[in-house]
Amino acid sequence: MIYETLVCITEEINSSFKRKLQTNEEKAILSGIVNQDGSVAIQGENKIIVTLLNVEKDTIGKSTAGTPVGVTTPNTAPAVNINLYVLFSAYFSSNNYPEALRFLSFVVAHFQSKNVFTRANTPAMDARIGKLIFEMESLGADKLNNIWTTLGAKYMPSVVYKVRMLTFDDSIIREYRPVVTGTEGSVGPA
Template identity: 55%
Template sequence: MIFEALSFLSEEINEYFRNKLRIKEDKVVLSGIVDARGEIAIDGSNKIIVTLINIEKETTQTTVLGQHAANTAASPLQLNLYVMFSAYFNRGNYGESLRFISFILAYFQHKNVFNSQNSPGLDERIDKLIFELQVLSQDQLNNIWASLGAKYMPCVVYKVRMLNIDESIVREYRPEITTIENNSSLKS
């Protein structure tokens, strides 16, 4: 469900950028910031990188209607996600990176709740996503970037409330095959 929620979000913001800025290319990429070798994990530059930086259990869980307290083992796990939007732009493009961070802020100021009524592309297993801007201290921000193993980029962090997870909604993910390569070494 985490992948579905964040993939949906990336597509929504890409559509917002296409409409607002009249651009054709996708500017938003769902990815870690750096790979295992410590290098930037995406191809190209001039992108907004959407990265999951933390998951926490919702501590103010509500009881699902119709469930008895004795049956709490079957109740869904309610999670909050912490998502960072980082502006990875070429050297000399710092102003543009700030512009795109401003667009992210404006987007969530305008629309911070996603549900089936206002977002038809939202996975049917997701009831609602609520985005709250997180104000981080300089120390917290420094710790995040250090733990990611990357140099600081202009960024903003949002808390995404509440993703419900239970065993019945988690499915195996198989990526779609888009091309088939012809391997001539297999032919006799």
């Protein structure tokens, strides 16, 4: 459900950009910032990068089934509620810094006007997600420095949101489909 949530958020931001800016280009992308080898993970420039920073267990919330977190029923493990910390970074060329700030402002304005996502106001949201609540995180200079150092990237204009709350239980596991790679030169069945 983490993937589905982040894809939904990215699509929502792109839809907002398309409506307000009359653009057909996908300006928001779901991506890490730096690859494991230290190279830049983003193809192209002038994008808002949506990156998962952290997953945190929510010990205050209750499961969607009405059973408090930590309470088990026979033959089932308790549901786990989690919060996501999502970084929205403006990856724009150096001569396009004003546009980076403009697009970052659009992201903040979007979540200011729509900070609760439900199936009623976001039809593309996965049916297993009940509700998402967005809260802007205020980070001091030391935390901000730690984030960018940990990511292994140079600072970009950015904002962090805490996204409450996904409930996990064994019903989220559907099917694993590995990515098909290396199909060149393959032959069909004999």
